[in-house]
Amino acid sequence: MAKVQDFNTYVDSQFGPKSNNSHIKEGLLDSLANAIDSIMPFSRTKTINFIIDNNLEYEKEMLQAKYDHMKDKEAKKRKMISLDRTDPNYEEAKNAIKNEAEAKEKQYKAMIKSKTIAIERGRELMRKEAIKTPRLKEIIQAKEAEKEIQLAEFEYDLAKKITAEAEEIQNLKDAIQKAKDDAKQMLDKLRNP
Numbered sequence: 001m002a003k004v005q006d007f008n009t010y011v012d013s014q015f016g017p018k019s020n021n022s023h024i025k026e027g028l029l030d031s032l033a034n035a036i037d038s039i040m041p042f043s044r045t046k047t048i049n050f051i052i053d054n055n056l057e058y059e060k061e062m063l064q065a066k067y068d069h070m071k072d073k074e075a076k077k078r079k080m081i082s083l084d085r086t087d088p089n090y091e092e093a094k095n096a097i098k099n100e101a102e103a104k105e106k107q108y109k110a111m112i113k114s115k116t117i118a119i120e121r122g123r124e125l126m127r128k129e130a131i132k133t134p135r136l137k138e139i140i141q142a143k144e145a146e147k148e149i150q151l152a153e154f155e156y157d158l159a160k161k162i163t164a165e166a167e168e169i170q171n172l173k174d175a176i177q178k179a180k181d182d183a184k185q186m187l188d189k190l191r192n193p
């Protein structure tokens with residue numbers, strides 16, 4: 001306790017009377033508490049940082065899986081449409097695609113469920129820690145806000161990548177259509193000289 005009083009006296013002597021420097025002392029004390037807490041092997045702030053970082057990675061994996069799953073479903077739809085009904089193995093190919101789609105759907109749902117449970121357990125642990133001190137609650141809120149920004153940037157990058165891929169696909173479709181039109185014109189010229 002004497003060290004805290006000595007610290008208060010030092011801050012008062014350096015920054016003026018108590019009424020003017022209470023926010024400085026609180027900031028210094030919080031910084032000091034964070035620094036001490038961060039070097040402890042089982043500190044609460046380390047635990048909170050670890051949980052939030054893991055939750056961020058889990059949420060990124062879930063977003064990536066969501067976009068990959070949507071892309072896979074679209075590819076399977078296109079594959080089903082492109083199957084030629086005159087092919088003798090049409091039904092077998094169609095069933096194989098359906099079975100693969102069902103297996104991927106189950107795998108996707110299981111992954112989402114496991115990651116969601118892990119994220120919720122981490123959040124529950126942080127809620128318990130936040131109740132203990134207001135400082136931890138502020139740390140959690142700040143880290144959560146930082147995590148949301150990183151997650152939004154990650155999702156933006158994914159969406160941008162998908163948009164670029166969609167544009168590439170459209171360009172390829174346009175090129176194929178142009179080649180078909182050119183070939184059709186050439187055939188028409190050959191047939192009608």
